[in-house]
Amino acid sequence: MVEERRILYEHLDVPDINTFDVFRQYDGYTRFEKAIAEYQPEEIAQMVKDSGLKGRGGAGFSTGEKWSFVPRDIEPRYLCCNADESEPGTFSNRYVLEKNPHLLIEGILICCYAMGIETTYVYIRGEFTLGKKMLDAAIKEAYEKGYLGKDVRGTGLNIDIYTHPGAGAYICGEETGLIESLEGKRGQPRNKPPFPAVQGVFMKPTVVQNVETLCNLPFIVGNGVEWYTEMGPTYADTRFDPPKPDANTGTKLYCISGDVNEPGVYELDLGLTCSELIEVAGGLRGEEVKAVIPGGSSAPILTHYELDTRLDFTSLTLAKSMLGSGGIIVMNETRNIVDCLLNIMKFYAHESCGQCTPCRWGTPWVRDIVQRIADGDGRKDTITRPKFGVAENGRWGDTGETEEIYEDLDLLESVANNIANVDTMTWNTICVFGIAVSWPAVSYMRKFRPEFEAAIREGKLVTLPVAEATVPPEENYAYQQRFIPKEFADL
Amino acid sequence: MSDELIQIETPFAFNEENQREFDELIGRYPIKEAAMLPTLHLAQRQAGYITPAVMKHVAELLEVTVMKVKDVVTFYPMFFEEPVGEYVIRVCHTLPCALRDCKVVLDHLKAKLDTDIASETNLAKGTTADGKFTLMKVECLASCDVAPVIMINDDLYKNLTAEKVDEILDNL
Numbered sequence: 001m002v003e004e005r006r007i008l009y010e011h012l013d014v015p016d017i018n019t020f021d022v023f024r025q026y027d028g029y030t031r032f033e034k035a036i037a038e039y040q041p042e043e044i045a046q047m048v049k050d051s052g053l054k055g056r057g058g059a060g061f062s063t064g065e066k067w068s069f070v071p072r073d074i075e076p077r078y079l080c081c082n083a084d085e086s087e088p089g090t091f092s093n094r095y096v097l098e099k100n101p102h103l104l105i106e107g108i109l110i111c112c113y114a115m116g117i118e119t120t121y122v123y124i125r126g127e128f129t130l131g132k133k134m135l136d137a138a139i140k141e142a143y144e145k146g147y148l149g150k151d152v153r154g155t156g157l158n159i160d161i162y163t164h165p166g167a168g169a170y171i172c173g174e175e176t177g178l179i180e181s182l183e184g185k186r187g188q189p190r191n192k193p194p195f196p197a198v199q200g201v202f203m204k205p206t207v208v209q210n211v212e213t214l215c216n217l218p219f220i221v222g223n224g225v226e227w228y229t230e231m232g233p234t235y236a237d238t239r240f241d242p243p244k245p246d247a248n249t250g251t252k253l254y255c256i257s258g259d260v261n262e263p264g265v266y267e268l269d270l271g272l273t274c275s276e277l278i279e280v281a282g283g284l285r286g287e288e289v290k291a292v293i294p295g296g297s298s299a300p301i302l303t304h305y306e307l308d309t310r311l312d313f314t315s316l317t318l319a320k321s322m323l324g325s326g327g328i329i330v331m332n333e334t335r336n337i338v339d340c341l342l343n344i345m346k347f348y349a350h351e352s353c354g355q356c357t358p359c360r361w362g363t364p365w366v367r368d369i370v371q372r373i374a375d376g377d378g379r380k381d382t383i384t385r386p387k388f389g390v391a392e393n394g395r396w397g398d399t400g401e402t403e404e405i406y407e408d409l410d411l412l413e414s415v416a417n418n419i420a421n422v423d424t425m426t427w428n429t430i431c432v433f434g435i436a437v438s439w440p441a442v443s444y445m446r447k448f449r450p451e452f453e454a455a456i457r458e459g460k461l462v463t464l465p466v467a468e469a470t471v472p473p474e475e476n477y478a479y480q481q482r483f484i485p486k487e488f489a490d491l
Numbered sequence: 492m493s494d495e496l497i498q499i500e501t502p503f504a505f506n507e508e509n510q511r512e513f514d515e516l517i518g519r520y521p522i523k524e525a526a527m528l529p530t531l532h533l534a535q536r537q538a539g540y541i542t543p544a545v546m547k548h549v550a551e552l553l554e555v556t557v558m559k560v561k562d563v564v565t566f567y568p569m570f571f572e573e574p575v576g577e578y579v580i581r582v583c584h585t586l587p588c589a590l591r592d593c594k595v596v597l598d599h600l601k602a603k604l605d606t607d608i609a610s611e612t613n614l615a616k617g618t619t620a621d622g623k624f625t626l627m628k629v630e631c632l633a634s635c636d637v638a639p640v641i642m643i644n645d646d647l648y649k650n651l652t653a654e655k656v657d658e659i660l661d662n663l
Contacts, residue, residue, distance in 0.1 A: 088585040088631040126532070126569045127581075127632055129645040162519045167528055167567030170630065184527030184553070186566040202521055257587040257635035264636040297586060327635070329587055343586045347630050353566075 002268060002276045005231065007251050008215045009267045012099050018134055020141040023102040029147060031222035032109045036155050044114035044221065051220045051228045052247025057082055057173075057210030058296070058324045059432075060313040067115060069197035070205045077205045079111055079120040080182065080196075081214060084166050084173040086125055087296035088347060089327025092253035092265045093211040097124065097131030101138035105161065107214030109147065110221055112159045115207055119160050123178050126167045135163055170351035174431050175208040176200075177353065188355040189431035210325075212253055232270035235314045248312035252326050256281045259332040270312040274302060277311060278330060286332025288466045291448070293331075295324025297344050298436030300422075300443035301337075303470045306479075320479070321443075336463045337448040338455050341440065342370045348437045356429040359437065362419040366441050369412045378456030379407040406456050409445060416441040447471050447479075503544035509533050513552065523553045527563055531570055540571040568629070573614040576625035578663060581642040584628045587635035596639050599653040600626055603660065 006012075016022045023029075035044055049064025070077060081104070085093040096104055108120050124132045139161050142148045150158050164182055171177045172187040179201045181187035200206020220228050229249045236243035248270045254277060257263045262282030274292055278284055292302045294311060300321040302309060309319045316323045331340060349367040354360045372378055382404050389399040420427035420434035422442045427434040445452055451469045454462040463469075473479040505513055512533060516526050530553065534545045546560040553560075564570045582597050601608065609617025609627040617626045634640045637649035641656075648659055 085633045086631060089587055089635050091633045091635050094633050125633070126567075127629075127642060130647070160519075165529055165532055167532070168569035168629070169567050181528065182525060183522070184524040184555075184563065185559075186563060202525075255635065257638060258590045263638075293586075329590070329635070331590065335590070340586060340589075343584075343589050347585055350630060 002272050002280055004266055004280070005251055005269055006267045007219055008096070008103070008212065008253060009265065012095060017100050018098075018102070018138060020102065020138070020145055023100070027222070028102055029106055029109075031218035032106050032113070032147070033153070035110050035113055035221045036153070036157075039221075041114045041116060044110065047220060047225050048114070048217065050225045052234070052245075052249040053213065053216055053220065053228075054248070054313055055210060056212035056216075056252065056326065058087070058322075060317075060323060063209065063213055066197060067207060069195065070115060070207060071198065072116065074205050076119060077115060077117045077207070078201050079108065079115070079117045080175075080178060080201060080206055080208045081108060081120060081122040082173065082175065082178055082208055082210050083122055083124040083128070083131070084178060085128075085211075085325075086170040086173050087298065087325045087327055088344070089257055089293060089296050089329045090255050090325040091257075092255050092326065094128060094131055095265060096211055096215060097128060098134050101131075101135040102142070103215050103218065104135070104211055105138055105142050105147070107217040108161055109152075109159060110217040111207065111209065111214060113157065117207065118158050120162070121182055121201070122161060122163045123172070123182055124163055124165055125172075126165050132163055132165060139163070169353070170347075171353040171431075171433060174433065177431065178208065179206065186353070188353045189433075191430055216250055233310070233312060246314050248314055252311075252323075254311065254326050254328060256328045256330065258328075258330040259285045259335070260330050261285050271310045271315070273308050273310050274328075275307040277328060278307075281330075284330065284332060286334060288333040289330065290333050290335055290466050290469065291331045291337060291340075293327075293329040293440075295322045296327040297329070297347065298322075298439055299324050300439045301447060303447050303473075304466055305470065305473050333466050334463065336461050337444055337451050337469065338370065338374050338461055341444045342367070342374050344440050345370050345437075348433075352433065352437075356434070358419045358428040359434050362415055362434075363437055365415050366412060366419075366437065369408050369415065370441075373408055373452060373455050374461055376455070376459040376461075378452075378459075379411075380456050381405050381407050406453055408456060409449070409452055412445055413442055501544060503534070503538060503542065503548045505533070505548075506537060509537055517552075524555050524559075527553060527555075527560070528567075531560075531564065535570060540574055542572075568611060571614060574618075574622070575614055576618050577623050578643050579625045579627065581627055581629040581632070583630070583632040583634075583638070583640050583642075585631040587631070588638040588640060591638040593639035595653060596641065596651045596656055597628070599656055600641075603657070 011017050011026045045067050053063045054060045055063055083093055146153055148159055152159055166172050169187045172181040174189045175196055176190035177187040182201055196206045196208050232249045235246040237246040251267050252270050254266045254268055260281040266280055289304050293299055294302055294316055313323050345367040349363040352359045352363045382402050384400045384402050387399050387401050391397040391399050416438035420438045422438050448469050449471055451464050516529050520526055530549055535541055538545050541564050546557050550557045550560045584593050604619050604624050606619050606626055607616045609625055632640050639651050641648050
């Protein structure tokens with residue numbers, strides 16, 4: 001059994017760790033002090049790049065690389081901490097904010113020092129009232145102790161952190177949506193480029209990082225790059241010659257929910273398999289795994305054939321899914337996939353910001369199709385294809401083969417693919433919300449097609465046994481191009 | 492919406508405490524407009540919901556048009572343009588909660604409070620006759636490990652069953 005490795009969450013359950021004094025007892029702020037005493041800002045940025053840290057918010061983009069795009073000659077620069085945790089199935093940031101807010105402040109301080117940033121906005125989703133209260137209290141304490149404000153610890157650095165409440169819109173978790181919202185507008189994402197690293201909040205260079213990413217920084221600085229890169233697999237990207245290392249280093253706060261016995265946040269090295277994680281979370285609640293959502297509701301679903309998939313950025317991308325924000329939702333044999341998809345499509349239809357036409361109209365359309373199927377009104381048709389052959393009367397003629405087609409399933413795929421095409425990975429929308437809608441819609445439908453067909457045929461929701469409900473990998477394009485990567489050391 | 496078209500019955504202004512908080516807020520941003528969301532939260536806490544008078548006052552404070560404030564208010568689900576109950580009950584119904592029977596909790600609340608579920612355009616539909624509760628469905632509250640969850644005003648309640656809901660409502 002895989003062991004938990006608690007780094008970010010190590011002191012989470014220590015009583016009063018949210019206060020400065022207790023946090024200080026557990027090496028609090030020593031990593032920041034080490035950073036300013038021993039390293040130049042550029043060295044910190046280089047360390048983060050070497051550590052292979054990937055953004056934990058969803059896209060999995062290399063943090064060090066993102067920092068390198070920020071022009072250092074334009075003042076002022078900003079840091080936006082994304083604490084707008086709204087992806088269904090994700091809840092790890094909430095615990096950091098509520099229980100250990102000083103860790104986040106330390107991460108922010110290191111980032112500010114490395115990037116020469118003076119102002120940080122922490123965008124907290126509006127529903128996190130307790131998290132905001134705790135963070136506000138911690139910030140106040142840090143000001144009093146001289147770790148924030150003018151001339152931090154006598155180093156001449158000026159660093160301010162402000163919290164900014166959201167107001168319940170999912171799209172504000174998208175980085176440019178967040179920036180628009182922070183500027184006091186509707187949270188409608190911007191066209192990219194220009195990327196936020198060049199023109200972000202108030203049109204100034206902006207680093208946007210997730211809470212979990214920032215919380216990794218103190219440990220990278222404190223324990224060194226070598227210590228950090230030992231955790232998690234590094235793969236070989238064979239598109240380059242010689243193969244370029246593709247790092248999936250560090251631990252991840254896996255949030256697991258749904259049909260497991262002990263749902264919760266588990267901090268584990270990246271790269272364990274799906275079935276291992278279910279085992280860590282107390283095993284499955286039920287008889288059999290029917291499906292697993294590996295990275296929040298926008299990630300394409302995995303079937304029971306794919307439980308050997310490793311949960312890291314590279315492996316899941318190659319399995320045509322994504323790690324996203326690390327929200328894993330497990331479903332057992334009693335669940336109906338049509339019903340689950342309906343729930344998720346209602347979510348996206350509600351949360352579309354309405355800026356781009358394909359998404360604004362497409363998301364309710366997809367929802368309505370799935371609703372129709374779930375209500376038993378799914379459209380089907382029989383078509384007769386002309387075919388020459390020996391007819392019943394023994395003479396040559398049109399034998400008229402009749403075939404039953406499921407009109408609504410084709411329509412579902414067509415509408416979803418016109419919001420964002422999952423096969424070519426091109427989207428007709430400004431932001432990736434489009435792909436977050438069509439990914440689940442198309443992948444659920446392709447991988448669990450028998451269950452959708454049964455619902456249309458029978459005129460009601462039918463929950464098939466797992467083996468019957470799932471399309472096996474060998475026969476279907478639903479799993480195309482799927483392969484498990486090899487570790488770098490093996491090559 | 493030009494200012495003449497807004498029917499303002501009673502003008503709105505921040506009370507002393509909120510005005511102090513607003514003055515502190517506004518200093519955080521290089522442009523005043525950026526303080527929009529925190530200011531609206533503050534105003535909603537004082538007024539109960541965002542009335543035209545609130546929008547006008549916020550627009551004056553932030554030096555933007557009333558239309559721009561209205562634009563923002565209509566976008567975000569947490570701002571109400573109609574009166575709501577003393578307790579706003581938000582029931583999460585996204586997938587992880589749905590897998591843990593949030594429907595039982597929702598149906599129980601509906602029966603117990605004898606009200607429908609509010610829609611974003613019709614909050615009165617989900618408000619009890621005595622104006623004490625407003626029942627609404629919301630998307631993921633980011634507490635999927637302790638599902639099903641509800642939020643009553645600012646507090647989160649976890650691992651709910653019908654009996655626990657009774658207990659919580661009795662203790663309010």
